[in-house]
Amino acid sequence: MIFSEFNFVPELQEGLDAMGFEKATPIQEQAIPIILGGKDLIATAQTGTGKTAAFILPVLNEISKGDRNGVKVLIIAPTRELAIQIDQQIQGLAYFLGISSIPIYGGGDGKVWEQQRKALEMGAEIVVATPGRLIALLAGGKVNFDSLENLILDEADRMLDMGFSEDILTIVKYLPQKRQTLLFSATMPPKIRKFSQQILHDPEQISIALGKTAKGVSQYVYHVYDGQKEALVNHILKSQDFQAVIIFCSTKDKVKSLYKVLRKSFMVEAFHADLDQNERELIMSSFKNKSLKILVATDILSRGIDVEDIEMVINFDTPNDPEDYVHRVGRTARAEKKGKAVTFVNEKDRYKYKNIENLIGMEIEVLPNPEDIGKGPDLSKSHSNKSNAGNRNASGNKKKGNSYKKQSRPNDKKRSSETANVKTEPRPKVKASSDKGKFRERKNIKNEGE
Numbered sequence: 416m417i418f419s420e421f422n423f424v425p426e427l428q429e430g431l432d433a434m435g436f437e438k439a440t441p442i443q444e445q446a447i448p449i450i451l452g453g454k455d456l457i458a459t460a461q462t463g464t465g466k467t468a469a470f471i472l473p474v475l476n477e478i479s480k481g482d483r484n485g486v487k488v489l490i491i492a493p494t495r496e497l498a499i500q501i502d503q504q505i506q507g508l509a510y511f512l513g514i515s516s517i518p519i520y521g522g523g524d525g526k527v528w529e530q531q532r533k534a535l536e537m538g539a540e541i542v543v544a545t546p547g548r549l550i551a552l553l554a555g556g557k558v559n560f561d562s563l564e565n566l567i568l569d570e571a572d573r574m575l576d577m578g579f580s581e582d583i584l585t586i587v588k589y590l591p592q593k594r595q596t597l598l599f600s601a602t603m604p605p606k607i608r609k610f611s612q613q614i615l616h617d618p619e620q621i622s623i624a625l626g627k628t629a630k631g632v633s634q635y636v637y638h639v640y641d642g643q644k645e646a647l648v649n650h651i652l653k654s655q656d657f658q659a660v661i662i663f664c665s666t667k668d669k670v671k672s673l674y675k676v677l678r679k680s681f682m683v684e685a686f687h688a689d690l691d692q693n694e695r696e697l698i699m700s701s702f703k704n705k706s707l708k709i710l711v712a713t714d715i716l717s718r719g720i721d722v723e724d725i726e727m728v729i730n731f732d733t734p735n736d737p738e739d740y741v742h743r744v745g746r747t748a749r750a751e752k753k754g755k756a757v758t759f760v761n762e763k764d765r766y767k768y769k770n771i772e773n774l775i776g777m778e779i780e781v782l783p784n785p786e787d788i789g790k791g792p793d794l795s796k797s798h799s800n801k802s803n804a805g806n807r808n809a810s811g812n813k814k815k816g817n818s819y820k821k822q823s824r825p826n827d828k829k830r831s832s833e834t835a836n837v838k839t840e841p842r843p844k845v846k847a848s849s850d851k852g853k854f855r856e857r858k859n860i861k862n863e864g865e
Contacts, residue, residue: 416444421451423476426511431472434507440465442623447473455596455618457611459603461741464623466599467504467569474565475505478540479512485562488541489590491583493574494715495520495545495692496699501569502543516541521548522692532557546574546582553589560590566614571600572607580610587614602738628744631753634779636768638791639759644731645676647788651729651757652681652709659702659725662711663743665732673731674711686712717742727755733764737774757782762792 416439418431439447442460449456450473460466474488481487492498495518502518509516517539519531535542535558542549542558552558566587568574574583596615600607603622611618628634639647648662662677664670667687674685684698684707701707703722710716711731717739725747734740740758747754758779760768772778784791 418472421447421472421476423472424479424512427472427476427479427508430508430511433510436468440469442466442621443469443472445621445623446470449619449621450474450595450597451476453595455615456598456621457603457608457615457618458597458599458621458623459601460599460621460623461601461745467501468508470567470569470597470599471501471505471508474541474567475509475512475514477564478514483514483540485538486540486542486558486560487562488565488567489560489563489586490541490543490567490569491546491549491574491586492543492569493545493577493579495522496695496715497570498543498545499696505541505543514541515539516543519544519548519552520692521545521551522695527692546579546586550582550585553586558589563590563594565595565597566590567597567599569599571598571610572602572604575606575610584613601742628741628756628775632744632747632756633754634744634756634758636758636760636779636781637784638781638794639761639784639788640791641761643784643788643791644759645673647759647784648673648677648729648731649680650785650788651727652677657726658705658708659722660709660727660729661716661725661743661746662709662729662731663717663734664711664713665735667713669732670711670713677709677711681709682707683709683711686710686716688713688715714739714743717746722746724752725754727757730756730758733758733760733767734771735767737767737771740771741775760794762794765794768794 418436418439419428421439423431442458442464443466446456446458446466446469450470458466458469460469470490478487490498490501492501498518498520502516505514505516515538517531517534519535519542531548532552535552549558568583574580596618598607598611598615598618637647652660662673664673667689670685670687674683677683684701686695686698690698698707698710699722702710714734728743728747730740730743734743744756747756758768758771768779
């Protein structure tokens with residue numbers, strides 16, 4: 416479906432034409448007519464599917480046709496980075512409409528607070544806010560939502576994971592009961608559906624390819640011991656002149672530690688929750704314009720950050736949740752482009768790794784460790800090891816239509832005989848790129864002390 420078929424106002428269509436938007440994505444094709452029709456909506460779509468434009472375009476269209484007195488749209492996002500990014504997209508799409516927006520978020524000094532307060536007093540049709548800062552402004556009587564027509568929750572699952580459910584319900588109390596409410600989420604666990612019943616009325620529901628990674632991403636795994644990870648990262652980064660790489664770690668302490676190692680050889684920055692807002696904005700600006708090529712980050716960057724042409728994502732630590740893997744990998748191969756995702760898996764992560772494969776519905780190709788790194792752990796051993804039995808999800812290594820063959824223990828002939836007769840059904844392989852995922856070392860890297 417092409418955008419002209421939505422019959423947007425001429426000024427909005429002119430903006431889409433100027434930005435080169437022609438064909439709608441599946442989430443846009445399904446969500447936009449529902450939103451234009453005034454219905455509440457629950458939409459499940461992972462990152463990189465164009466969901467932000469799916470809710471921005473129809474609300475811009477409706478604002479342009481009515482009166483513009485007061486705040487018409489409130490968009491709530493879990494992080495300041497996502498709030499800023501949504502605001503930037505609104506500015507681009509609303510260029511020919513004369514509609515204004517303002518991002519409201521915490522983390523700044525008193526000067527930032529005052530700027531946000533004054534901007535609200537001057538008026539904006541759209542407010543994009545994080546829950547904490549918005550509640551502070553509401554409590555101080557700085558925002559009036561009497562004219563509000565649309566409430567939009569983006570990354571709703573993450574907001575609930577971050578403990579914002581009560582904050583959102585508090586915010587809703589300040590809003591008109593007669594409004595259109597839209598809830599967008601990358602996943603749809605039962606708690607989201609239960610929560611939606613408190614704020615949505617008879618919503619339409621859309622679900623787009625949940626749990627699948629982009630077709631253009633080639634995915635690989637290395638079996639490693641923790642002590643081999645830093646050397647392997649160095650080996651991969653030296654293999655070619657990467658222009659944009661994100662390395663994900665499980666904690667901010669690991670981010671800081673890996674950053675200290677990599678900065679000796681590469682132009683790299685660390686991105687985590689301890690940075691103030693100015694530092695975050697400076698780092699992201701440098702990464703987007705490619706003056707900074709490597710970021711080491713926590714999962715704060717795994718959602719809602721739209722940076723073009725990220726060539727590779729490295730999971731230094733295997734994600735705890737399979738959905739987090741999809742979000743991390745979703746940073747690359749966006750907009751039908753190509754990219755690579757490499758995950759380091761140690762002995763403790765084997766079950767997380769299998770759960771990831773179950774979610775995405777395919778087996779990820781295992782690459783041999785480079786000779787200078789050394790051999791890693793053998794993760795093909797039986798998952799029934801008694802020492803790990805308490806940590807295993809009983810259904811974690813099973814998938815409908817597929818089975819896993821357990822390797823026999825060397826001292827148990829009877830068990831070996833039984834497992835030898837088990838038939839396994841092959842699982843589809845991720846299509847590898849022409850270089851088979853191997854990385855060859857090259858020398859054009861940052862000089863020591865540069």
